Every structure is written in structure tokens, then in C-alpha cells.
Amino acid sequence: MAVTTEHRPAGAAVSAQAAAAAPESIDGFQLVIDALALNGLDTLYSLPGIPITDLTRRAQASGLRVLAFRHEQNAGYAASIAGFLTGRPGVCITVSAPGFLNGLNALAHATVNCFPMILISGSSEREVVDLQQGDYEEMDQLAIARPVAKAAYRVLHAEDIGVGIARAIRAAVSGRPGGVYLDLPAKLFAQTIDAAAGRASLIQVVDPAPRQMPAPEAVQRALDLLKSAKKPLIILGKGAAYAQVDSEIRALVETSGIPYLPMSMAKGLLPDTHELCAAAARSFVLPAADVVMLVGARLNWLLSHGKGKTWGAGASKAWGAQKFIQIDISPQEADSNVRIDAPLVGDVGSCVTALLAGMGSGWAKPPAQWLSAVHGKKSANIAKMAETLAKNPSPMNFHSALAVVRDIVKANPDAMLVNEGANALDFTRSIVDMHKPRKRIDVGTWGIMGIGMGYCIAAAVTTKQQVIAIEGDSAFGFSGMEVETICRYDLPVCIVVLNNNGVYKGTDLDPTGRDPAPTQFVKGARYDKIIEAFGGVGAHVTTPAELRAAMEAALASRKPTLINAVIDETAGTESGRITSLNPSAKKK
Ligand code: FYN
């Protein structure tokens, strides 16, 4: 195939005579755009600059949606969560070296969280990079991306763009989803090839995420173990939410009659108010259960690695006394922390369907004693929480503010809830019930700060629903400038900054008296003024009643809104509910 590497800017005028004589050609820019569009990847999360500015312009001109951000990290986080919400890879496009590095954080996040995402970065010329001759933004990006990506590819020739995009899509969504890096050197974009041959080289990926059926003997092993259980428990993780097989999951819980614990982003797969939801009895069910079935959830730090005190392996119970069934698409996940007695490898939908078929209609529900013990513990915790939420302290605290959010989310079950912070995260998770699947998106597997505004933008764009973001004041700072992006695209996002003047709380002091403490912020900061600078609505509230009115107004108008919710600066504990992970706490 004839490849020319003409270096004329895209769209440059070509004389009419030359155009008439030359066969129709297509360049790298257009092939990338057409390959994405052919595969339904119609939204790009980006930040323009050399060498991808024309890519973003021409993508927009070709009908793709291009969301331009203020920092690549936020564009990347947006792409990653778009992947989670849609099941198609979210696409982030950045410039070379610094832009690429800014996007890399999100690529790693996508891989760690099992979200399908493709990071496409323009890069400098291979000939110069490989000899380290000091090109503009020189960096061996492919080598740097590889360790944090599920897969990483480079395309050097225009006729390979179709294959490059197809491989990236398959790698991102098949099996365990993850982040894929695609390196596109600047020179590629200007390459031209014969248009018909170029179009023929594009690939529409057939069945990018094939179903994976579990082996019948593995299904039987799991059923036998489940049948033997006296105190069974199901744990639903974000892999179960990602799979989008909500009615099958509901049927599994209801047919088996087994109490379930939703991990943070699995909240709402069944309504949190479901009678079998054991979220409010977490510390009771984990150590008490005898057989635990994990559905798209890993036994990582969020589940105390399946052992230790959380699981009851203390003085009275030996480690390994509990049995585990694990449904996961990754065959390598089982035994990563503790023995998995019945691994069930396959996609959640196929595995759950096979289990349901095996259970039939005569499946015996768990012993009543177990169900009533779970119910008793849960009711007591819910009653205790209701008592706390009924208080109206002055100043407002996390609980009284989040009681309002809880009501608003209940009244608007289709709204997306974005949540990050330490205490702002932990309190929201246990106070705000979710009523529908994939409505809660948060800090995920790493517990990172900074996903907030990127997630808001992607959630609004992909779901078209109202978005509510509950942000700690510290967490908001990581991506706050993207309120301009939210205003620019006029997205229905209502951001609530729970402002207690600092990280965790606002009362720390520098013992030497010289500087603010590392965890302190400017007292009385008016975050609401930031959004006003861009034409959005700002509100400053100090009571639950004011918060309610401001949130209701935001939802009624669907205008970009930022509510600065002032809460007690003494409210909040060090690191929220993960204080035990602080090295000083471990030393004790
Ligand atoms: C939960 N709970 C409830 C309810 N839901 N009580 C009443 N009503 C309702 N609806 C109870 C639950 O039983 C627990 O009490 C408690 O609230 C907390 O529940 P949660 O949040 O499910 O449990 P816990 O112990 O906090 O979970 C551990 C965890 C979680 C590691 C999964 O902390 C987590 O997801 N952490 C992420 C932290 C993070 O990423 N932080 C960002 C970095 S912060 P008991 O059963 O009595 O214990 C940087 O500093």
C-alpha cells in the first residue's frame, strides 16, 4: 500500500488542478476518527495541543462529541468512568509527554478498577526519541505506559490505524476490562493513503467482549457449597455492576434468599432498602458468615484481604474457617489472598444464569436463625442512624447535611451520585441509600482523590441524568477548575462541597506557629464563588434547610451549581473510617 508522508497541515489548500489529478486520499487524522466512529466510540475526552489539536477539531467536524477539559487527568478520569457506565471503552486523547503523563494517572486508575478505557496520546518522532536527540516533548511513552496499562500499542503506518484501534478496543473490554494505551506519533496523523484502501483497512470489532461460560462442574461445586451453608452471604462488587445484568443479580439474591453486602459502587444494584441488604450489618455478617459468595468483587484491602479480625479469624475462629465462592471473569483472581473453595470463572451474567438454573424453583432458603440475626443487627444499626440523622446540631455537621442529601437522592433515584473525600466519602456511603444500579460512582479501588469533576462530566454526558456530587473540600480542590468545563457545556451538575476548612477537619495547628498546618485550608473559603466566575449558580449555606432549598433549586433548574455547605470544622476524623491504615495507627 502506497504511503506518503507529506508534511502539510491538515486541511491545507491544494491546488484544484493537483486535486483533480490525484486519486482520492485519506490521512491519519481521518482514519483515527473514522475507526473510532465505526466502533461507536463517539465521545472523546480531551485537551487539545500539539499534535492532536486538529484531531479534536476534525473529530468534532465529523460529528463526534469532543469534551475539552482543563487538565488531562480529569479528561482521563472522565473516560475511565464513561467506560464503567457504558461498557464501551472511554476514549481520552492527550498531547505528548506532559499531557500523556497527566493522563497516565487515569489510565492506571482504569486498569486497577477494571474499567475499559483507551488513552490515545500523540508522541514525538521515533527516530529522534529513540536516539534521545531532544525532540519537542520527547518521551518514550509506550515504555512508560506499559506497566500501568492492560495493553499498550503503537501505530506507525496509516494503513495500520484500523488494526490499532480494533486491538485497543478488544484489549480494553474483553475478559477483565482495563486501560489500554495507544501511541500515535505526530507523523502518523499527516500520512495519507488511498482513501478506498484506507476505509477498507478499518475494522468494526465483532463481539468485543465475548461471554465466558463457566464450566458445569465449577457451577455444581459452587452450588454444593452454597447448599451446605448455614450462614451464607453474597458480596456484590463493582464487577457485578459493570456487567449490566441487574435482573439476573436480583433473581440470584431473591431466589437464594441470601443476605448480600454491596461494595460501594455496587450499592443500588438492588435498592439499599431491600430486605436482604446487609450493608447496615457489615461488621456482623463478615465474621459470622460461613460461606461467602463474591460476585465481581476482589478480596483486596476493602475486604481486609478475606482474613483477620474483620472476618472473625481472631481467638475463637481459625483463619480459613470460612469458605469462599468467587465469580470472576479473571481466572487468576482466585486464591489471590485466601483459598477460594469454589472459583467460578466466567462473566457475571453467564455465571449467575447458570447458578439460577441449578437452583431451580425448590432451592431452600438459608436458616431462619441466620436471617433473623442479620435482620436484628441491621435494624438496630438503622435505628441508631435514624436517631443521629434526626438531630439538628448547630453548626451543621456531616450527618445533618447528608440527611438532606439522602432525601434528595431518594426523591431523584435516577440522579447520578459522585462521591469523594475521606469523611465526606465514608459518611455518604453509609447514610445515602442508592435505589438503582450504577448510580453511585466514587474513589474506587485506590481510594483516590481527584475523580470528582471528571466523573461529573462523564456521568452527565453519558447518562443525560442530573448529577449530584458530594465532595469533601479537600477532594474538590484536585479537580475544581473543571467547574469551568461543566459551565461551558452547561451540564446538569450540582456540586455540594462539605466545607470544614481542611483535610479531615479544620482545627489542626502548626505547633511552631509559623504556617498553617498541612491539613488546614483558608478558613471560611467561598467555593461557591468559583462557579459564579463562569456563569454558574453559587450558593452558600449553613443549615440543612438552606442546603435542601439550594439542592432542590439546582435540580429544578438543571443549571451548573456549586453549593458551599459550611459544616462544623471540628467534624471529621483522621482518614475517615480507614484510620487504621495510617502507619502511626499501625505502630500502636
Ligand atoms: C452502613 N452502615 C449503616 C448503613 N449502611 N448503618 C445504618 N444504616 C445504613 N444504611 C454501617 C455499617 O454497618 C458499618 O457499621 C458502618 O455503617 C460503615 O459501613 P461501611 O461504610 O459499609 O463499612 P466500613 O467499615 O467503613 O467499610 C470498610 C471499607 C470502607 C474499607 C470497605 O471504609 C471503604 O470503602 N473505604 C474506602 C475509603 C477510601 O477509599 N477513602 C478515600 C481515602 S481517604 P458497623 O457494621 O457497625 O461497622 C484518605 O485519607
Ligand code: ADP
Ligand atoms: P469492588 O471494589 O466493588 O469490590 P473490584 O474492583 O475489587 O470490586 O472487583 C471487580 C472484579 O470484577 C474484578 O476482579 C474483575 O475481574 C471482575 N469483573 C469485571 N467485569 C466482570 C464481568 N463482566 N464478569 C465477571 N467478573 C467481572
